Amino acid sequence: MPLYFESIQGNVVHVRASGTLSDEDYRNTFIPTMENLFQTWTGVRMLFSMDPDFEGWDAQGAWTELRFEAKHRHDMVRVGVVGEGKWDRWATKFSKVFTDAKVRFFSPDQEDEAKEWIASGV
Numbered sequence: 194m195p196l197y198f199e200s201i202q203g204n205v206v207h208v209r210a211s212g213t214l215s216d217e218d219y220r221n222t223f224i225p226t227m228e229n230l231f232q233t234w235t236g237v238r239m240l241f242s243m244d245p246d247f248e249g250w251d252a253q254g255a256w257t258e259l260r261f262e263a264k265h266r267h268d269m270v271r272v273g274v275v276g277e278g279k280w281d282r283w284a285t286k287f288s289k290v291f292t293d294a295k296v297r298f299f300s301p302d303q304e305d306e307a308k309e310w311i312a313s314g315v
Contacts (some may be wrong), residue, residue: 196222199242204234205312211244216253224261236270240311242304243276262292269294273307276300 195212196219208223230237250258272294299307 198222198226201226201230204230204236205238205240206230207240207242207308207311209242209244211246213248214250214254214258216251216257219254219257219261224257227261227265231265231268237268238271238311239269240273240275240307242307243274245277245301247276266292266294271311272296273311274298275304275307 195214196208196210199207199209201207206227227237249255269292272292274296276298277300297307297310299310
């Protein structure tokens with residue numbers, strides 16, 4: 194499964210991605226779960242971990258992701274992104290345009306630090 198929820202604890206969620214994400218991945222998995230969280234919690238905190246085989250998004254998946262971020266720009270307070278390469282860093286910087294959340298990039302060896310940062314202040 195290219196996109197799955199590794200953990201959900203209150204308003205802190207950890208999502209893991211691999212392969213290529215599609216519109217279907219967002220519509221069937223990510224969006225329904227996140228919409229439920231937004232109805233339950235104010236200020237959701239998300240850690241988005243990209244596995245080593247993560248290849249990004251297909252065109253429709255990227256468009257769905259951007260629309261989701263714009264729609265929920267005020268619903269998240271922190272977004273941590275764990276990834277490996279320049280593309281991952283660039284995507285993290287680009288996503289800051291679409292959210293009011295604090296957004297921070299972490300390398301794979303910093304995943305524990307990313308988890309602490311996401312949960313801090315809860």
